[in-house]
Amino acid sequence: xxxxxxxxxxxxxxxxxxxxxxxxxxxxxxxxxxxxxxxxxxxxxxxxxxxxxxxxxxxxxxxxxxxxxxxxxxxxxxxxxxxxxxxxxxxxxxxxxxxxxxxxxxxxxxxxxxxxxxxxxxxxxxxxxxxxxxxxxxxxxxxxxxxxxxxxxxxxxxxxxxxxxxxxxxxxxxxxxxxxxxxxxxxxxxxxxxxxxxxxxxxxxxxxxxxxxxxxxxxxxxxxxxxxxxxxxxxxxxxxxxxxxxxxxxxxxxxxxxxxxxxxxxxxxxxxxxxxxxxxxxxxxxxxxxxxxxxxxxxxxxxxxxxxxxxxxxxxxxxxxxxxxxxxxxxxxxxxxxxxxxxxxxxxxxxxxxxxxxxxxxxxxxxxxxxxxxxxxxxxxxxxxxxxxxxxxxxxxxxxxxxxxxxxxxxxxxxxxxxxxxxxxxxxxxxxxxxxxxxxxxxxxxxxxxxxxxxxxxxxxxxxxxxxxxxxxxxxxxx
Numbered sequence: 001x002x003x004x005x006x007x008x009x010x011x012x013x014x015x016x017x018x019x020x021x022x023x024x025x026x027x028x029x030x031x032x033x034x035x036x037x038x039x040x041x042x043x044x045x046x047x048x049x050x051x052x053x054x055x056x057x058x059x060x061x062x063x064x065x066x067x068x069x070x071x072x073x074x075x076x077x078x079x080x081x082x083x084x085x086x087x088x089x090x091x092x093x094x095x096x097x098x099x100x101x102x103x104x105x106x107x108x109x110x111x112x113x114x115x116x117x118x119x120x121x122x123x124x125x126x127x128x129x130x131x132x133x134x135x136x137x138x139x140x141x142x143x144x145x146x147x148x149x150x151x152x153x154x155x156x157x158x159x160x161x162x163x164x165x166x167x168x169x170x171x172x173x174x175x176x177x178x179x180x181x182x183x184x185x186x187x188x189x190x191x192x193x194x195x196x197x198x199x200x201x202x203x204x205x206x207x208x209x210x211x212x213x214x215x216x217x218x219x220x221x222x223x224x225x226x227x228x229x230x231x232x233x234x235x236x237x238x239x240x241x242x243x244x245x246x247x248x249x250x251x252x253x254x255x256x257x258x259x260x261x262x263x264x265x266x267x268x269x270x271x272x273x274x275x276x277x278x279x280x281x282x283x284x285x286x287x288x289x290x291x292x293x294x295x296x297x298x299x300x301x302x303x304x305x306x307x308x309x310x311x312x313x314x315x316x317x318x319x320x321x322x323x324x325x326x327x328x329x330x331x332x333x334x335x336x337x338x339x340x341x342x343x344x345x346x347x348x349x350x351x352x353x354x355x356x357x358x359x360x361x362x363x364x365x366x367x368x369x370x371x372x373x374x375x376x377x378x379x380x381x382x383x384x385x386x387x388x389x390x391x392x393x394x395x396x397x398x399x400x401x402x403x404x405x406x407x408x409x410x411x412x413x414x415x416x417x418x419x420x421x422x423x424x425x426x427x428x429x430x431x432x433x434x435x436x437x438x439x440x441x442x443x444x445x446x447x448x449x450x451x452x453x454x455x456x457x458x459x460x461x462x463x464x465x466x467x468x469x470x471x472x473x474x475x476x477x478x479x
Contacts, residue, residue: 027069027073028158029069030065030069030145033062033066034435035434036161037058038432038434039058039165039431040204041054041058041059042058046184046202046204047184048184049186053130056125056135060134062138063135066144067138069148070144073148078148078150079148085395086147086396086441089395090143090392093392094137096349096388097133097353098133100349100350101122101352103349104355111357111360112358115355115357121355122354126354126356127318128320129320129354129430130354130430132353135430142434143437143441146438146439146442147445149446149447150445152447154447159221162221163222166222169214169218170203171242173202173203173211173246173249174201174245176188176201176202177249179199185199186202186317187199192315193311199249200249201247206429207429208250209250209252209306209426209427211255211432212255212256212426213258213419213426214431215247215250215255215259216247216261217418217436218240218243219243219244219262220266220415221415223266223282223285223414224411226240228269228278229407229411233281237281241289244292245292251302251304252305253306257421257425261417261422262418263285265414266286267282267286269404306371307331310335311366314357314366314367318368320357320368321357331367331371332372332425334366335367335372339378340379343383349381351380352380353380356370356379371427372423372424372425396440396444397417400412400416400443400448406447406449408442412439412442413443415439416439416443419436
């Protein structure tokens with residue numbers, strides 16, 4: 001008798017009795033959409049520099065689509081839930097995000113009245129940031145869908161999509177940096193601080209600081225694929241170096257930190273697990289990156305202007321913050337201090353999802369984020385949420401190290417470690433975070449523990465029964 005959902009009619013059979021390859025195709029589509037749509041939204045904004053709500057559309061579509069596809073996997077029993085710590089970590093983060101959202105209305109603060117979204121800020125997020133409750137659920141959905149992937153060829157196809165996306169965005173960033181070209185660039189000047197003709201690159205990330213996180217991921221993924229992959233190694237290496245080069249045009253410290261960590265991890269992994277050819281690729285990529293750094297340093301210089309970028313974006317472009325007056329403290333000293341004050345006052349559930357700016361007094365607030373992803377999580381959603389988030393990353397790293405001989409593990413490990421370190425000096429951004437949550441979900445998927453295609457593509461029990469049907473076999477031979 002065919003399976004049905006909750007004992008309903010056969011109309012529900014199309015979900016429970018879908019062929020495994022059909023479900024794999026849905027998963028693959030959902031993952032590719034999660035890579036491309038948030039970046040497409042960012043590219044649109046980088047051109048028009050207006051109607052910032054567009055930034056959230058790509059993540060909303062890909063996130064809720066991912067949740068739908070995950071539910072299909074869960075209803076079919078294709079993903080183990082009961083004894084899956086990563087799943088329960090995401091459930092816990094979701095529950096805490098809901099509680100944090102509702103706690104704002106129990107203790108409302110004056111700043112919400114001055115936020116563009118008003119009392120909807122914890123739900124929709126701050127204007128131009130949009131990391132409220134709805135987007136957090138989208139991130140978690142993307143993670144859960146990536147965790148379901150069991151098709152061995154899916155990461156290879158997704159890596160080509162990431163290669164394409166990284167190359168397009170990098171070329172976009174180069175065009176943004178060329179003076180006199182007339183290419184749209186919201187950061188060609190920092191007028192409130194008398195910096196003219198700086199032409200900072202920000203790709204599709206809406207901010208040069210956020211773009212540093214994207215550069216970190218692309219450099220880590222593509223360089224690791226060049227070292228540990230077997231096809232298109234030179235293409236991946238060129239894409240990695242191109243992305244790294246554009247990171248030097250941001251005047252932000254984040255790509256320098258992220259790419260340095262990626263290079264270090266890459267060299268260590270290459271020395272430990274890769275034969276001579278892979279080691280040569282790793283050394284070559286790191287050496288080429290060092291040469292590019294020196295060329296840019298001695299030709300146009302490398303500047304660190306994170307504090308000016310953050311103030312310009314928050315006040316001049318988005319009007320999220322209410323003052324551009326600043327003292328002699330640096331960006332991180334001020335922003336981290338504000339986050340610690342919030343954590344002290346609201347340690348359990350924070351001040352509300354993406355309500356960092358709204359919590360502050362509008363006349364003196366100067367930052368819309370802690371510019372430290374872990375402090376930002378603790379300040380807006382509570383200490384427990386931050387600890388669970390960190391534990392999820394730690395579990396991912398441990399799992400990848402245990403399965404380091406798996407062909408995908410070194411790539412994921414390089415990307416996750418490098419992003420996690422630069423996150424101490426950056427914040428989660430709606431244009432970059434979907435890609436990170438996707439990679440984090442991949443690290444908990446069955447493909448990481450499989451070492452050969454036969455095991456990875458092993459059909460489910462119901463699929464085996466269908467294949468073993470003599471009449472079905474006979475029909476297949478006639479085709």
